[in-house]
Amino acid sequence: MENMERPGSVPQILIVDDVDANLMILENIILEMGYTPRCAASAGEATKLIAESLPQLILLDVFMPEMDGYEFCERLKENPITRDIPIIFISAADSSEDKVRGFKLGAVDYIGKPFEVTEVTMRVKNHLKIYEMQQELELSNRRLHSVISSQARRIEEEQKNILYALATLTEGKDTDTRFHLDNVAYNCRLLAQSLQFSPEFSEEVSESFIDTIGVASRLHDIGKIQTPCNILAKPGPLEQKEMEIVKRHVEQGAAILERIYDSTPENSFLPMAIEIARYHHARWDGTGYPERLCRKDIPLSARITIVVDIFDTLLGERCYKKAYSKEESLKIIEEGSGTFFDPEIVDVFLKVxxxxxHEEG
Known part of the structure; x- marks a missing residue:
């Protein structure tokens, strides 16, 4: 059924009755009211007229051949295009049971036959006014929702830009990691897209998940903004005390993002960013930090980022290590499958x- 715009602003009233005399009387009443009548002798004819142009109100007889008014009303109310059109039953069957049945099916009113012209006129006017007000309210709500959604998107985009700037500042503490965040974001998205085709991950990895991880993974090391530069830039291995300070960045990063999320809970990417920031140093066998989570207790977003982050780190030169070749890096990832990394994610990672x-600064 096609939802066609009605020409002009004059309301169209669809009259459905198999008795010609009733059609003529109701048609004249509607014309006298200044509205446009459209007449049908059956539910089938009415359906064709509705497909051409939606009426603003339907006057519907109950007893008709092929399909009675109750069944036709039920079908109209099941269709999302026609369910809001007000229906007034006009019928000789006007017992309490008949009226209750009509109202339960979604009719807005019930006029008994023989009907009075004044009664039909007043009820049609009242229900058209109500319908018009409902349409105006719905339009206002849609406009309001559009404005709010636009503002929310703008706020989220501004948050994203600020967080990216913070993350870039963190990256700037180590001149060897200039493109690391870009690499991680790109490869996390690519790996998530690939996992979508695996039965093991198809239900969890949606298009929304893919889009979100491309944003959220970029913030995985944002907590390092609180890590002293002399530790991050130290050549060679860290002392135990220094390592403990570095390890704090996962909780510090999650805390930064949680504070922002508390003020804007409608944000779409921060929940995943918090997961990744907190758990991107977890390990499949439970030997990671901060909470020694293992296996699938580690959020999927973090399990993906763990593989991608370490791979890109292996490829790049750092103040504490030389760069590994791609072949060497892939071998390390493969050897870590089932201990450091989710083995099913590693299988897909190696295929793609x-x-x-990988771009190196």
């Missing part, structure tokens, strides 16, 4: 490794 992106 030729598509992975």
């Amino acid at each position: 490794q030729k598509q992975l992106h």
Whole structure:
């Protein structure tokens, strides 16, 4: 059924009755009211007229051949295009049971036959006014929702830009990691897209998940903004005390993002960003930090980021290590499958490794 715009602003009233005399009387009443009548002798004819142009109100007889008014009303109310059109039953069957049945099916009123012209006129006017007000309210709500959604998107975009700037500042503490965040974001999205085709992950990895991880994974190390530069830039291995300070960045990063999320709970990417920030140093066998989570207790977003983050770190030169070749890095990832990394994610990662992106500063 096609929802066609009615021409002009004059309301169209659909009259459905198999008795010609009733059609003529009701048609004249509607014309006298200044509205446009459209007449049908059956539910089938009425359906064709509705497909051409939606009426603003329907006057519907109950007893008709082929399909009675009750069944036709029920079908109209089941259709999302026609369910809001007000229906007034006009019938000789005007017992309490008949009226209750009509109202239960979604009719707005019930006029008994023989009907009075004044009664039909007043009830049609009243229900048209109510329908018009409902349509105006719905339009206002849609406009309001559009404005609110636009504002929410703008706020989220501004938050994203600020957080990216913070994350870039963190990255800037180590001159060897200039493109690390871009690499991680790109490869997390690519890996998530690939996992979508695996039966093991198809239900959890939606298009929304893919879009979100491309944003959220970029913030995985945002907590390092609170880590002293002399520790991050130290050549060679860290002392135990220094390592404990570095480990704090996962909780510090999650805390930064949680504070922002508390003020804007409608944000779409922060919940995943918090997961990744907190758990991107977890390990499949439970030997990671901060909470020694293991296996699938580690959120999927973090399990993806763990593989991608370490792979990109292996490929790049750091103040504490040389750069590994791609072959060496892939071998390390493969050897870590089932201990450091989710083995099913590693299997997919190795299949798409030729598509992975790495740019070094």
